[in-house]
Amino acid sequence: YDTEEHTLRELRIFLRDMCKKLANNRLFFMFTKPVDTEEVPDYTTIIKKPMDLETMMMKVDFHKYECARDFLNDIELICQNALEYNPARTSADKQIRHRACSLRDYAYTLIKTEMDSDFEDKCQEIAKKR
Numbered sequence: 201y202d203t204e205e206h207t208l209r210e211l212r213i214f215l216r217d218m219c220k221k222l223a224n225n226r227l228f229f230m231f232t233k234p235v236d237t238e239e240v241p242d243y244t245t246i247i248k249k250p251m252d253l254e255t256m257m258m259k260v261d262f263h264k265y266e267c268a269r270d271f272l273n274d275i276e277l278i279c280q281n282a283l284e285y286n287p288a289r290t291s292a293d294k295q296i297r298h299r300a301c302s303l304r305d306y307a308y309t310l311i312k313t314e315m316d317s318d319f320e321d322k323c324q325e326i327a328k329k330r
């Protein structure tokens with residue numbers, strides 16, 4: 201009957217739904233799986249902390265997120281990685297950067313509008329104690 205566990209369980213249900221919504225949006229296709237180092241051999245020489253939505257879904261299941269802020273930090277990482285790996289003024293790189301910024305803005309807005317702010321406060325309080 202631990203209320204903290206109830207709260208974290210509810211957070212995981214919410215974050216799985218977030219992952220699903222983001223991963224199901226065709227715009228964000230390139231962020232859904234780890235970058236394939238066979239296809240993109242120089243990726244890990246440039247990007248030190250790869251992140252993707254499938255990995256984030258696994259992190260939810262492994263109880264790695266104790267509040268929405270931790271989840272958004274990984275969304276931010278996906279975005280920053282794409283901006284770093286695609287700096288050129290070409291239309292290809294520009295489109296990927298635009299997609300990365302859309303992912304970040306969409307995730308923040310989804311959480312801001314669908315998550316009760318004092319629920320997040322409660323999660324952050326629990327995270328602090330652990």
Ligand SMILES: CC(=O)c1nc(NC(=O)[C@H]2CNCCN2)sc1-c1cc(O)cc(O)c1
Pocket residue numbers: 229230231233234235236281282285286288292293296
């Ligand atoms: C996610 C990401 O950052 C990414 N960036 C790319 N950049 C380029 O291809 C640019 C780099 N500059 C020179 C011109 N090409 S491709 C790519 C990607 C796309 C997918 O469909 C799956 C996947 O795993 C990774």
